[in-house]
Amino acid sequence: MTETQRKVGFLICLITIVLAVLDLQIVSAATVPIVRDLDPDHGVDKIPWLVSAFALASAAMLPLYGKLCDTLGAKRVFTGAIATFLLGSALCGAAQSMEQLIAARAVQGLGGGGLMSVTMVVIAHLKGPDEEGTGKGGSAGGLVAGAGMAVGPWIGGLLADHASWRWIFYVNLPIGLAVLAASAFVLKLPDHPVRRPLDYLGAALGAAFSSALLLVTDWGGNRYAWSSPVVVGLIVTAAAALALFLWRQTRAAEPIxxxxxxxxxxxxxxxxxxxxxxxxxxxxxxxxxxxxxxxxxxxxxxxxxxxxxxxxxxxxxxxxxxxxxxxxxxxxxxxxxxxxxxxxxxxxxxxxxxxxxxxxxxxxxxxxxxxxxxxxxxxxxxxxxxxxxxxxxxxxxxxxxxxxxxxxxxxxxxxxxxxxxxxxxxxxxxxxxxxxxxxxxxxxxxxxxxxxxxxxxxxxxxxxxxxxxxxxxxxxxxxxxxxxxxxxxxxxxxxx
Incomplete structure (x- = not known):
């Protein structure tokens, strides 16, 4: 890659991180207009799932994304994650019920899990041999992520008050499509011509562990008592999935x-x-x-x-x-x-x-x-x-x-x-x-x-x-x- 292409690549990565972080935080400020529009009678009870669906899907995909980068190459995984995220964003903006919006948020989260993590892999590949171990790109990505977490709720409130809550999701589309097009022409990253087998069982166990753990932290002491059968069952599920996941990582030819x-x-x-x-x-x-x-x-x-x-x-x-x-x-x-x-x-x-x-x-x-x-x-x-x-x-x-x-x-x-x-x-x-x-x-x-x-x-x-x-x-x-x-x-x- 030329120096200009690398600079454009870094800019693409920073924009992608902004999309990922904002969509994790931005919905929290728009829950009231969302409920008022989609389900004014019972929508309040479903608000936690707007955040949980995204977070669960994102966390479940994280271990698999890393292995996919090492197996298929970071560029393919990067563009696939962006495309999935944009599909979820379009579905969120078009949702006509709380159930549809929650399902679309899960699709969005499947891509969102790659936007933050795979982007940092791309940044590492964009560095030249003399820049390894330096803070170029990585620190900028980190501070953009941190700033996005802090100002996301505020931006969400502005969009909800002065436009429509649907624009919280629709605004991703033109930006994401521009990122997709630019990455297709600009990013030239190492490929992996030798395909290694993926540990799908390990990925499933890791997803089961992280999902059960996140549900425990979300529901325990809040929606359900800590001693309730639901929370206890989730704790047992998380512990069993973790034990099986660790066992699988010692046996798999290509562990997650x-x-x-x-x-x-x-x-x-x-x-x-x-x-x-x-x-x-x-x-x-x-x-x-x-x-x-x-x-x-x-x-x-x-x-x-x-x-x-x-x-x-x-x-x-x-x-x-x-x-x-x-x-x-x-x-x-x-x-x-x-x-x-x-x-x-x-x-x-x-x-x-x-x-x-x-x-x-x-x-x-x-x-x-x-x-x-x-x-x-x-x-x-x-x-x-x-x-x-x-x-x-x-x-x-x-x-x-x-x-x-x-x-x-x-x-x-x-x-x-x-x-x-x-x-x-x-x-x-x-x-x-x-x-x-x-x-x-x-x-x-x-x-x-x-x-x-x-x-x-x-x-x-x-x-x-x-x-x-x-x-x-x-x-x-x-x-x-x-x-x-x-x-x-x-x-x-x-x-x-």
């Missing part, structure tokens, strides 16, 4: 997620740190919005604007870390700095989310949060890609995205359970949902109990990120090959 990857220290620690970061991001974004609306009376349409400092911090830190990595700074340095900064930001949130503290302090804490997460979004992917054997670049890249997805789901569930239990023990009304119906002294007491519980959630986030900092210290230093259990790069096997 080779367990040999975990022998590389950078990969082993990187997967765990990324899972923690996924949980932290869910905690920061979701529970700050909940705090602003419940404890401070901020309207839902305005609450998303408070995440703009976080997006600005992510963009600034992402660009700066990417440039410094290109000049020789190590991904380990920014992983250490990013985890420590994020831990400090959680502590600041815990100290400033009072019933009457200045909202500017909240903005400052979110700016600091963005500065920490912005260092992590691209650098962890860069660290994993450089440490992974070249012929397993796809599974390593989608693997780190897979762990982030599971970490985010588990984090949302655990933090939600902590908040609910603490409020139930100390607040009036029994649960947080009753707080909106309280008045006078009871309401003030409820707000105090909610704020106290939220502080514990943010302190828990600080503890998690402190653990991530300790794990980051264990990452091998650059130029110290003796710290790594096996060589970072292995030659791609030559076909017989």
């Amino acid at each position: 997620l080779p367990l040999s990857l975990f022998r590389v220290r950078e990969l082993r620690l990187g997967f765990v740190i990324q899972a923690i970061v996924g949980a932290a991001m869910m905690c920061a974004i979701y529970y700050v919005l909940v705090y602003l609306q419940i404890a401070r009376g901020v309207a839902s349409s305005s609450a998303g604007l408070y995440l703009l400092p976080m997006a600005i911090g992510m963009s600034t830190a992402g660009l700066l870390s990417g440039r410094l990595t290109a000049r020789g700074w190590s991904a380990r340095t920014f992983t250490l700095s990013g985890t420590a900064t994020t831990a400090l930001a959680f502590g600041l949130l815990a100290l400033t989310t009072g019933p009457a503290t200045s909202l500017w302090l909240i903005r400052a804490a979110l700016l600091l949060m963005g500065l920490g997460l912005g260092q992590l979004m691209g650098q962890l992917i860069l660290l994993v890609q450089f440490a992974a054997p070249r012929h397993q670049l796809g599974v390593a890249t989608t693997g780190i995205r897979f762990f982030q997805t599971l970490g985010g789901a588990l984090g949302a569930s655990v933090f939600g359970s902590v908040l609910a239990r603490l409020y139930a023990a100390d607040g009036p009304g029994g649960d947080v949902s009753a707080l909106a119906r309280l008045t006078g002294t009871a309401h003030a007491e409820g707000v105090r109990a909610f704020v106290s519980a939220t502080d514990v959630v943010f302190w828990s986030g600080a503890a998690l990120m402190t653990l991530a900092t300790v794990l980051a210290v264990r990452l091998p230093r650059p130029g110290r090959p003796e710290d790594t259990e096996q060589p970072a790069r292995q030659p791609e096997p030559v076909p017989a």
Whole structure:
């Protein structure tokens, strides 16, 4: 590829990441007009599935996408994922019922799982030999993803208020078709003429595990009690599917997620740190919005604007870390700095989310949060890609995205359970949902109990990120090959 083609390729990848991240977050701000239009009587009960259908399908496909990249070539998988995503977007925009919209969101999620993960594989292939190990492309992709997560709900609200909720999905079509056409002519990536057998059984077991786990985190303690047969059955299913999946990975000729990857220290620690970061991001974004609306009376349409400092911090830190990595700074340095900064930001949130503290302090804490997460979004992917054997670049890249997805789901569930239990023990009304119906002294007491519980959630986030900092210290230093259990790069096997 010429230098111009590579620059256009990087731009294609960034646009694709924007599409993926926005569609994961953007629907949350448009649920009210969607329900009002499609099913005003019973649509509220189906709202969670609008997000869950996309997330379940996306997570289920992640392990398979990595293996497909290593087997068929990244370009074919990339264009296939975009085409599937666009088909789902068109079906979502044309949906005439909540059931149709949920099914279309699942189709969209099948493609969306590849948009984020496969795009990072394409970025790795676009780098020249002298750019391996630098932050070019990867950091930009990470900061775009982080900023999209922060501003997605706000954009969704704008489209729903000033156009129609259907444009949340239709807007993907012209952009996605342009990306498809450009990628067909511009991207010239390594192909894999030798076809290896795919482990479809392993992919099915991995999808069963991730789907059951995500449903446990979504339904447990919310739609169903933790002791209910439904949740217990899902937990048993997730445990059995995980055990069978691990067993299959030791037997399959071409495993979906080779367990040999975990022998590389950078990969082993990187997967765990990324899972923690996924949980932290869910905690920061979701529970700050909940705090602003419940404890401070901020309207839902305005609450998303408070995440703009976080997006600005992510963009600034992402660009700066990417440039410094290109000049020789190590991904380990920014992983250490990013985890420590994020831990400090959680502590600041815990100290400033009072019933009457200045909202500017909240903005400052979110700016600091963005500065920490912005260092992590691209650098962890860069660290994993450089440490992974070249012929397993796809599974390593989608693997780190897979762990982030599971970490985010588990984090949302655990933090939600902590908040609910603490409020139930100390607040009036029994649960947080009753707080909106309280008045006078009871309401003030409820707000105090909610704020106290939220502080514990943010302190828990600080503890998690402190653990991530300790794990980051264990990452091998650059130029110290003796710290790594096996060589970072292995030659791609030559076909017989």
